[in-house]
Amino acid sequence: MSEPVAAIDCGTNTIKLLVGDLLADPEGVRRESRMIRLGQGVDATGRLAPEALERAWVAIDEIAGIIRGAGVAPGRIRFCATSATRDASNAAEFTAGVHARLGIDPEVLSGEEEARLAFDGAVRGLAASSVEVGSPALVVDIGGGSTELILGDPATGPSAAHSMDIGSVRLHERHVRHDPITPEEVAAVVADIDAALDACPVDPAAARTVIAVAGTNTTIAAGTLGLAAYDRDLIHARVLAVPEVLAQVDRLLAMTVAERRDLGWMHPGRADVIDAGALIVARVLARLAVGGVVVAETDILDGIAWSLVAQA
Structure with a gap:
């Protein structure tokens, strides 16, 4: 029996959500995207800026509400973070904030895993x-x-x-x-x-x-x-x-x-x-x-x- 899943891809500029039952109801899958510019200034400072984190928290709070409304079990949520959090010296602050809102830790994907998922x-x-x-x-x-x-x-x-x-x-x-x-x-x-x-x-x-x-x-x-x-x-x-x-x-x-x-x-x-x-x-x-x-x-x-x- 299939059940809904929630996938979150958090990049340097955009955070995206896909939630739904891909097998039983592929047409009913919901997609959301928010521009949060999480990577603001990371190239120059090596840190996630406070205002960038605030934008992320607003978006993730909204995403958490959508996931709860879709009835997704905690074990069926995957939050993957890429370039911005990989480069930031204060990435632990981001991890703690995500966990507080979604009950899971973000994954910083390896290059091999990122490639496999993107290709697939x-x-x-x-x-x-x-x-x-x-x-x-x-x-x-x-x-x-x-x-x-x-x-x-x-x-x-x-x-x-x-x-x-x-x-x-x-x-x-x-x-x-x-x-x-x-x-x-x-x-x-x-x-x-x-x-x-x-x-x-x-x-x-x-x-x-x-x-x-x-x-x-x-x-x-x-x-x-x-x-x-x-x-x-x-x-x-x-x-x-x-x-x-x-x-x-x-x-x-x-x-x-x-x-x-x-x-x-x-x-x-x-x-x-x-x-x-x-x-x-x-x-x-x-x-x-x-x-x-x-x-x-x-x-x-x-x-x-x-x-x-x-x-x-």
């Missing part, structure tokens, strides 16, 4: 939409603090993965001081991205299929598709030509933050840092040997949820 979530979601994923497949997961490249076979899972300390929040905070971003700042961000990609053991050119996941990728996809508003159903499983994505990146870089916030498909909490995130997208795309990418709205959050189902 992306591939499962595309398979459910009848998308044939050729092997080897590359999942490109761009977050606020880090970017993961995960190469593998859809049938057997990841064979190689690497996490790089380049993300939209991290690189924007490190280099961008003007609005819009200046050519000199673009060059500084690109230099960091290219250095990380040069050192990355996972070669994007090895992929036959490239899967773009997480908020930076899906937001740029919404713009590339010309949507009036963000719509995950219209974004998921869409194949985008690389030149069209690059053209959208150029448009975003030329805009001010206020102009980006006016875009119907842009979350206001992402508008300021999308410049650095878009540059990561562009530099990864420049290394591909294929002409298009498939966008997946399913990602590590789905992988976390399915890991709970597998434990039953």
Whole structure:
């Protein structure tokens, strides 16, 4: 007999929840996302800022209420934290706060586990939409603090993965001081991205299929598709030509933050840092040997949820 699960993915910029019974009622699964910018200043200070923790507590209190309302047993909740808490010297304060609100400790995922969950979530979601994923497949997961490249076979899972300390929040905070971003700042961000990609053991050119996941990728996809508003159903499983994505990146870089916030498909909490995130997208795309990418709205959050189902 299946039962509801609750998966929480807490990253540098966003905290996301998936709650529901994936087997008995997949259409009834609830998804929530809150921009909390938990990684605010972590790259410079090495600590989670007090105001960032306060934003996290507000969101986690709300998430706890949703989980209780869905009747999820404590043993069926998994809270996974990634880049921001991995880097912070006061991570214990975050752990204590999560435990007080949810009754469980957050897990700081190993690179291997993070790769496995992200790959599984992306591939499962595309398979459910009848998308044939050729092997080897590359999942490109761009977050606020880090970017993961995960190469593998859809049938057997990841064979190689690497996490790089380049993300939209991290690189924007490190280099961008003007609005819009200046050519000199673009060059500084690109230099960091290219250095990380040069050192990355996972070669994007090895992929036959490239899967773009997480908020930076899906937001740029919404713009590339010309949507009036963000719509995950219209974004998921869409194949985008690389030149069209690059053209959208150029448009975003030329805009001010206020102009980006006016875009119907842009979350206001992402508008300021999308410049650095878009540059990561562009530099990864420049290394591909294929002409298009498939966008997946399913990602590590789905992988976390399915890991709970597998434990039953």
